[in-house]
Amino acid sequence: MRIATWNVNSVNARLETVLKWFEAAQPDVACLQEIKCVDEKFPTEAFERLGYNVAVHGQKSYNGVALLSKTPLEDVRRGLPDPGAEEQSRYLEAVIAGPMPVRVASIYLPNGNPVDTEKYPYKLDWMGRLTRHARDLLALEEPLVLTGDFNVIPEARDAEFPANWEGDALFRPQTREAFRTLKYLGLTDAYLEADGAPGAYTFWDYQAGAWQRNNGIRIDHALLSPQAVDLLAGVSIHRDVRGWDKPSDHVPFVIELDV
DNA sequence: ATGGTAGACCTTCTA
Numbered sequence: 286m287r288i289a290t291w292n293v294n295s296v297n298a299r300l301e302t303v304l305k306w307f308e309a310a311q312p313d314v315a316c317l318q319e320i321k322c323v324d325e326k327f328p329t330e331a332f333e334r335l336g337y338n339v340a341v342h343g344q345k346s347y348n349g350v351a352l353l354s355k356t357p358l359e360d361v362r363r364g365l366p367d368p369g370a371e372e373q374s375r376y377l378e379a380v381i382a383g384p385m386p387v388r389v390a391s392i393y394l395p396n397g398n399p400v401d402t403e404k405y406p407y408k409l410d411w412m413g414r415l416t417r418h419a420r421d422l423l424a425l426e427e428p429l430v431l432t433g434d435f436n437v438i439p440e441a442r443d444a445e446f447p448a449n450w451e452g453d454a455l456f457r458p459q460t461r462e463a464f465r466t467l468k469y470l471g472l473t474d475a476y477l478e479a480d481g482a483p484g485a486y487t488f489w490d491y492q493a494g495a496w497q498r499n500n501g502i503r504i505d506h507a508l509l510s511p512q513a514v515d516l517l518a519g520v521s522i523h524r525d526v527r528g529w530d531k532p533s534d535h536v537p538f539v540i541e542l543d544v
Numbered sequence: 545a546t547g548g549t550a551g552a553c554c555t556t557c558t559a
Contacts, residue, residue: 491549
């Protein structure tokens with residue numbers, strides 16, 4: 286089972302590029318982030334034509350996540366538990382039906398910049414809520430994949446120019462500590478487990494020639510329960526997609542499970 | 545030290 290995650294930066298502005306990649310890469314499951322539209326504006330029919338079942342948790346203008354699967358999506362959950370009054374659409378979870386069901390979550394963790402605004406505490410609070418929910422999911426002792434745009438640079442080796450990110454919400458010690466707290470519940474970073482070579486990035490900013498200078502960071506992750514690690518067969522970062530016409534600033538990250 | 549790009553949008557916010 287091939288499970289992809291991709292922050293597409295507007296699914297409608299990017300639809301041609303997204304469909305081109307889907308036809309080439311043929312993921313069984315895909316988690317999209319930053320779809321930037323409400324549910325009714327999501328191009329559901331285009332994905333159904335490719336054979337996918339579709340679940341969407343959209344939002345006007347900003348954020349929004351989706352889950353696509355060749356087999357049915359069951360037990361769909363939209364949003365984390367304990368939503369606040371101004372909840373943003375950043376979490377969508379479902380069980381991928383099959384002989385070995387796999388629970389998958391599409392995650393768009395808050396960016397958190399600028400750090401001297403309410404955005405940073407919102408990020409840390411959201412990470413706390415994700416961690417509490419992940420603890421409950423791990424208690425189920427089933428194959429679980431938490432994947433998406435975490436907006437976290439886990440270590441200096443995950444940035445080409447780590448000094449550029451000092452003080453940034455993606456790399457602050459508090460952010461990295463919160464990410465470790467999540468992982469230390471018993472989750473495994475699929476990229477480190479299956480490959481781990483440094484210099485592998487999933488995001489290059491549109492600005493200041495970041496792509497041309499390879500000023501990249503690894504912020505799109507897949508965290509696996511022990512039962513999912515047992516199935517892990519490999520990972521791949523589709524770096525070349527960043528060089529396509531009208532690219533997203535993120536590229537697809539794919540994990541392969543022996544299911 | 546600064547500014548650079550992209551997308552959706554109640555020309556400004558978010559990243």
